[in-house]
Amino acid sequence: MNKPVVVDIQNLTKIYAGRHEAAVKNLDLQICEGEFYGLLGPNGAGKTTTISVISSLLKPSNGNIVIHGYNLNDNLNKIKQLIGVVSQEIALYNKMTAFENLYYFGRLYGIDKGYLKKRIDFLLDRLGLLKYKNDKILSFSGGMKRRINLLAGLLHEPSILILDEPVVGVDVHSRNVIREFLKEVNADNTTIIYTSHIMEDAEKLCSRLSILDYGEIVEQGSPHALITKHSDCSSLEEVFLKLTGQNLRD
Amino acid sequence: MNKLLTSIYKEGILLIRDIEGVVIMFVMPLILVIVVALLQQKAFTGISEDKIPVVIVDFDNDALSSSLIEGIAGSDMFAVTTVQGSDSLMLDNAKRNVADGVFQIGIYIPQNTTNIIKSRAVSMVQQQIPGAIQSNVNDINIQGKIHLFFDPVIKQSFRGIAKSTLMQFASSVETRIIFDAYSKFIDALTNQTSELEFPEKPAIEFSEELVSEFTAGIVPNAVQHNVPAWILFGMFLICIPIAGNIIKERGDGCLARLKTIPVNYLQIMIGKVVVFVGICLIQALLMILVGIFIMPLLGLPQLQVGGNIMALLIVSVASGFAASGFGILIGSMATTHIQASAFGAVSTVIFAAIGGAWIPVIIMPAVMQKISAISPMNWGIHGYYEVFLRSANALEVLPDVSKLMVFATVCITGSLFFRKYGKSL
Ligand SMILES: Nc1ncnc2c1ncn2[C@@H]1O[C@H](COP(=O)(O)OP(=O)(O)OP(=O)(O)O)[C@@H](O)[C@H]1O
Ligand SMILES: [Mg+2]
Numbered sequence: 124m125n126k127p128v129v130v131d132i133q134n135l136t137k138i139y140a141g142r143h144e145a146a147v148k149n150l151d152l153q154i155c156e157g158e159f160y161g162l163l164g165p166n167g168a169g170k171t172t173t174i175s176v177i178s179s180l181l182k183p184s185n186g187n188i189v190i191h192g193y194n195l196n197d198n199l200n201k202i203k204q205l206i207g208v209v210s211q212e213i214a215l216y217n218k219m220t221a222f223e224n225l226y227y228f229g230r231l232y233g234i235d236k237g238y239l240k241k242r243i244d245f246l247l248d249r250l251g252l253l254k255y256k257n258d259k260i261l262s263f264s265g266g267m268k269r270r271i272n273l274l275a276g277l278l279h280e281p282s283i284l285i286l287d288e289p290v291v292g293v294d295v296h297s298r299n300v301i302r303e304f305l306k307e308v309n310a311d312n313t314t315i316i317y318t319s320h321i322m323e324d325a326e327k328l329c330s331r332l333s334i335l336d337y338g339e340i341v342e343q344g345s346p347h348a349l350i351t352k353h354s355d356c357s358s359l360e361e362v363f364l365k366l367t368g369q370n371l372r373d
Numbered sequence: 374m375n376k377l378l379t380s381i382y383k384e385g386i387l388l389i390r391d392i393e394g395v396v397i398m399f400v401m402p403l404i405l406v407i408v409v410a411l412l413q414q415k416a417f418t419g420i421s422e423d424k425i426p427v428v429i430v431d432f433d434n435d436a437l438s439s440s441l442i443e444g445i446a447g448s449d450m451f452a453v454t455t456v457q458g459s460d461s462l463m464l465d466n467a468k469r470n471v472a473d474g475v476f477q478i479g480i481y482i483p484q485n486t487t488n489i490i491k492s493r494a495v496s497m498v499q500q501q502i503p504g505a506i507q508s509n510v511n512d513i514n515i516q517g518k519i520h521l522f523f524d525p526v527i528k529q530s531f532r533g534i535a536k537s538t539l540m541q542f543a544s545s546v547e548t549r550i551i552f553d554a555y556s557k558f559i560d561a562l563t564n565q566t567s568e569l570e571f572p573e574k575p576a577i578e579f580s581e582e583l584v585s586e587f588t589a590g591i592v593p594n595a596v597q598h599n600v601p602a603w604i605l606f607g608m609f610l611i612c613i614p615i616a617g618n619i620i621k622e623r624g625d626g627c628l629a630r631l632k633t634i635p636v637n638y639l640q641i642m643i644g645k646v647v648v649f650v651g652i653c654l655i656q657a658l659l660m661i662l663v664g665i666f667i668m669p670l671l672g673l674p675q676l677q678v679g680g681n682i683m684a685l686l687i688v689s690v691a692s693g694f695a696a697s698g699f700g701i702l703i704g705s706m707a708t709t710h711i712q713a714s715a716f717g718a719v720s721t722v723i724f725a726a727i728g729g730a731w732i733p734v735i736i737m738p739a740v741m742q743k744i745s746a747i748s749p750m751n752w753g754i755h756g757y758y759e760v761f762l763r764s765a766n767a768l769e770v771l772p773d774v775s776k777l778m779v780f781a782t783v784c785i786t787g788s789l790f791f792r793k794y795g796k797s798l
Pocket of ligand 2: 170171172211287
């Protein structure tokens with residue numbers, strides 16, 4: 124691996140206020156430029172927590188995050204410009220149209236008006252939403268909202284795109300469109316970090332991944348390497364079940 | 374600057390899309406201001422310049438009745454209608470009008486009332502200096518009678534005031550007639566016409582002044598009090614939708630998204646404040662227009678806005694800032710809409726109660742007047758009083774305006790603090 128490390132998570136621990144157990148324990152993780160990196164794990168494993176710390180939504184209890192050589196504590200605005208965050212929730216204004224939402228967020232990123240309008244049209248078209256440009260989010264289906272939610276994190280062409288379960292609750296068609304789109308974005312040299320519960324997707328998309336359980340990495344490597352390593356397993360899903368056990372987590 | 378404009382753009386869209394909410398925000402205080410001004414008009418009548426309609430049935434048609442009418446009409450308390458003649462139907466008619474509330478007081482001066490006073494004066498002179506005047510009357514205790522009838526809604530205390538006012542007029546007429554009788558006698562005695570003139574003005578004059586720690590000498594009427602009171606109330610009520618806006622933004626995850634964008638949160642807050650201050654200004658304008666154009670149609674006095682539009686604007690903007698800041702603080706502190714509405718409504722009501730929105734500070738007990746000084750609503754209402762009643766200029770409203778602005782700043786700073794150190798998103 125000779126590509127530069129763009130996300131360097133050093134000894135990250137997060138203990139939520141009022142909790143005894145750490146949600147993430149002494150996590151060390153390096154992600155290189157251009158990777159499509161998966162964070163997998165059962166419910167409550169600490170995926171969202173990890174992603175929230177990288178996106179500066181949560182303060183770590185301990186540890187250090189360095190992105191593109193900038194320390195998260197000291198260069199917050201610089202880092203915010205470099206990363207795009209797509210949360211698990213649909214973070215959009217329901218009473219505003221798709222265009223108004225994207226325009227608003229885009230302008231806050233400081234994108235030039237004329238260019239922003241073109242980019243919004245381009246992105247909407249790419250995800251099959253151009254004809255709904257002037258419809259309120261309110262009137263959108265779950266899959267459509269997901270896609271707009273995704274676009275809102277991509278307007279400023281971030282170098283690193285962080286996605287928390289980008290395909291949760293969408294139908295097979297939408298999922299496919301999103302997956303293809305993410306591949307394209309990744310091919311454009313955007314580093315992607317994403318969480319998912321869909322092993323099949325992860326196996327197809329990720330260049331590398333980590334399996335988290337109880338806030339710790341239990342295994343990491345490329346999907347192919349993991350399946351090879353656990354020779355008794357024929358798919359990523361089997362590896363996952365083997366490593367995280369069969370018990371329910373919540 | 375661009376980011377600020379962007380956030381104004383967004384808040385503006387959200388506000389317009391929630392037009393029903395906006396209408397309710399505007400209409401409720403407008404209804405309140407009219408209803409309460411009408412309700413309170415009677416209460417304020419005692420301390421305002423509103424005239425009381427009086428009908429005088431004058432069958433005397435002589436010195437007493439004419440000077441009574443002149444005196445009553447000249448005082449700024451009464452609006453006088455006079456009926457002259459001798460037909461008893463006129464009297465019945467006047468009584469009915471009072472019963473119907475057309476007039477609040479009726480005064481009936483029977484025939485010969487002046488003559489009775491004159492005879493009595495003559496009798497007095499005769500008793501002191503017998504044979505001084507040729508006259509056949511000689512009853513010093515002869516008494517006339519003026520009848521008063523009142524609309525039953527008139528308070529006991531007010532009846533007393535009306536009666537003593539009339540007594541005062543009657544006795545000054547009596548004094549004058551006695552004076553005339555004596556001066557006629559002296560003229561007869563000295564056999565020349567005296568230059569003695571009864572003085573126009575009484576020997577003792579009263580000066581009055583309303584003293585309180587409140588702005589000296591200004592007393593609002595129902596309209597001048599209620600318009601500012603409900604402007605402030607309406608503005609502070611806006612804290613509920615503002616808080617709702619912030620809580621919704623947080624709940625939707627939009628606030629979290631904003632946290633991942635390189636934008637200063639203060640710019641987003643200011644965007645909200647600007648839009649909501651705009652709403653507050655529109656609301657103040659609507660209320661003022663109601664005071665000027667609608668209130669007179671309902672028989673209320675017209676709102677006098679004073680002469681200084683600049684000062685009016687400054688007070689309105691500062692009040693809007695205080696109310697918006699307060700809403701933002703509630704939105705940052707409360708975790709649910711229910712919490713925010715309950716807290717917002719209750720605190721608005723408390724601010725209104727102690728700030729003198731319902732009961733003007735001027736008629737509050739001294740202790741409450743002190744307490745009311747801590748309510749931002751009081752600062753705003755006081756600022757409007759200054760402008761409406763004294764045509765205060767921008768400099769003169771500065772004390773109220775700076776208190777409001779400090780309050781707004783404290784609220785917004787508090788909300789930033791909450792965002793930073795409060796619950797995690
Ligand atoms: N705000 C919070 N306060 C307290 N505990 C929290 C909070 N958010 C998450 N946790 C706890 O931290 C742990 C990790 O949660 P996290 O949301 O990171 O898991 P996850 O891997 O994203 O799960 P899922 O797949 O269900 O989204 C869980 O035990 C969760 O209960
Ligand atoms: Mg999660």
